[in-house]
Amino acid sequence: MTSAATIESKPTTSTTGEAPGTVVVDAVTKRYGNATAVDGMSLTIEAGEFISLLGPSGCGKTTTLRMIAGFEQPDAGDIRVSGRSVLGVPPYRRDVNTVFQAYALFPHMSVAENVAYGLQQRRTPRSEVRDRVVEALDLVQMRRFADRKPTQLSGGQQQRIALARALVNRPSVLLLDEPLGALDRQLREEMQLELKLLQSRLGITFVFVTHDQGEALSMSDRIAIMRDGRIEQLADADTVYARPASAYVAAFVGQQNFFRGEVAEGGAAVASTHALVRGTAPELAGLANGQAAVRPEFVEIAAARSDASAEVNLARGTLLGVSHLGETMQYLVRLGDDQSLIVRRPTPEAPNLTVGDPVECSWRAESVLLFPADDAASAGGYVAPPTA
Structure with a gap:
């Protein structure tokens, strides 16, 4: 649309001082x-x-x-x-x-x-x-x-x-x-x-x-x-x-991996079954349960190492699937019977992994969002179904 034509909206007399178009x-x-x-x-x-x-x-x-x-x-x-x-x-x-x-x-x-x-x-x-x-x-x-x-x-x-x-x-x-x-x-x-x-x-x-x-x-x-x-x-x-204001917003806008569990470390982390997920601030102080969220593009993935140290925000699992999305590669990792993880990496940087490989996923604490317990799944957040 490159036409130079213009359309001017009609002036309106305001009774509240609000501008036309408000x-x-x-x-x-x-x-x-x-x-x-x-x-x-x-x-x-x-x-x-x-x-x-x-x-x-x-x-x-x-x-x-x-x-x-x-x-x-x-x-x-x-x-x-x-x-x-x-x-x-x-x-x-x-x-x-x-x-x-x-x-x-x-x-x-x-x-x-x-x-x-x-x-x-x-x-x-x-x-x-x-x-x-x-x-x-x-x-x-x-x-x-x-x-x-x-x-x-x-x-x-x-x-x-x-x-x-x-x-x-x-x-x-x-x-x-x-x-x-x-x-x-x-x-x-x-x-x-x-x-x-x-x-x-x-x-x-x-x-x-x-x-x-x-x-x-x-x-x-x-x-x-x-x-x-x-x-x-x-x-x-x-x-x-x-900076979504709630787990609902975090789940609805974009895609998130959610970890749910007990609040740990004075509210600065959530202890789920498969990982201790630390955030950057004690958002959950005083609460018993919470959830941590990390977007797929913030997660690194690599072949699992038997000598890997227990570092912050590290989860190990099995690679279930690989999808080519054009500019990105998507990996689906099963962490356990009740938790899976989506990982997305730029195609030029994507590791060469095979379905069935043991893998480890890691992410920085500053990439983690911490929220009170909420039904974020209803907003579209990724929650893996249990293994049959």
């Missing part, structure tokens, strides 16, 4: 019968920010987006867009537009007619409609397809048209509900780059809902990790990945 979710709760989808959630999204709501199915991220869009109303709390409360305001009167995973393009209309539809419903002058449609299509590099029907376009091209249709109304906030979910991996990665470049150039606030951690990490200024209708952590990608 979104404030203030102590919002949403219930469906006895189920609470969003539980007293508060979140401030700055104007021009690209923020992702990330979490598993059922965590409340899509419900939050739909309440900002106006498709759902909160049971408690307030939502402000560009400084104005939007409670009770229908979607078409809010300073937002939404792009869905299902593009919902009109099949009987051309690309240009699809993009123009919203403007025509607002009775925008015909000459202005034409100029703004061209401008929006230029932004997504689709002007040459203006006369085609949606069925004549690829999935990626249809996604671009859905974006153009949303942007042509010049919203201050663009809401994106898993818009890349229907694309294949390569095209999805290309669209991630294009979306971020487009958002940076336009300066429009993007609120992006996804369950794909890679999407969130690659595009977002900040990520809100959601759990059971609440925000577990809100931070930039580096912080979320390197």
Whole structure:
């Protein structure tokens, strides 16, 4: 996307001093019968920010987006867009537009007619409609397809048209509900780059809902990790990945090896069945049980030595599998009946090991995260099944 075209969002009179494009979710709760989808959630999204709501199915991220869009109303709390409360305001009167995973393009209309539809419903002058449609299509590099029907376009091209249709109304906030979910991996990665470049150039606030951690990490200024209708952590990608606030976040973002057991050494280590795993700080002082986490890329692997000294964070086991992931090699090591370890090494540095070999794995204490006992497995952390 290299077009020089620009789209300016509409100015909005604020009643709170908040800038156009700011979104404030203030102590919002949403219930469906006895189920609470969003539980007293508060979140401030700055104007021009690209923020992702990330979490598993059922965590409340899509419900939050739909309440900002106006498709759902909160049971408690307030939502402000560009400084104005939007409670009770229908979607078409809010300073937002939404792009869905299902593009919902009109099949009987051309690309240009699809993009123009919203403007025509607002009775925008015909000459202005034409100029703004061209401008929006230029932004997504689709002007040459203006006369085609949606069925004549690829999935990626249809996604671009859905974006153009949303942007042509010049919203201050663009809401994106898993818009890349229907694309294949390569095209999805290309669209991630294009979306971020487009958002940076336009300066429009993007609120992006996804369950794909890679999407969130690659595009977002900040990520809100959601759990059971609440925000577990809100931070930039580096912080979320390197300094997760909880075992849940550590497990959901990236991949972790977890060791669970009794707290040892005054809270600076966890004594599991297979290793004494030391961290860099006494995070667990006063607790009986905890868990230590280390990412696969921080683990070294080598053939086991019978004379190896008992060093810090050393575990011995048997190599169960080797997978080539392109730039990295992945090793699966069985430490015992109830624990396995994933190791990833850069392909040029990967040791030549054979399935069945006895191996030893080691890692530095500063690579270890220590947490209170928690069901991190529910967030996607690697927990090996027991041997049959």
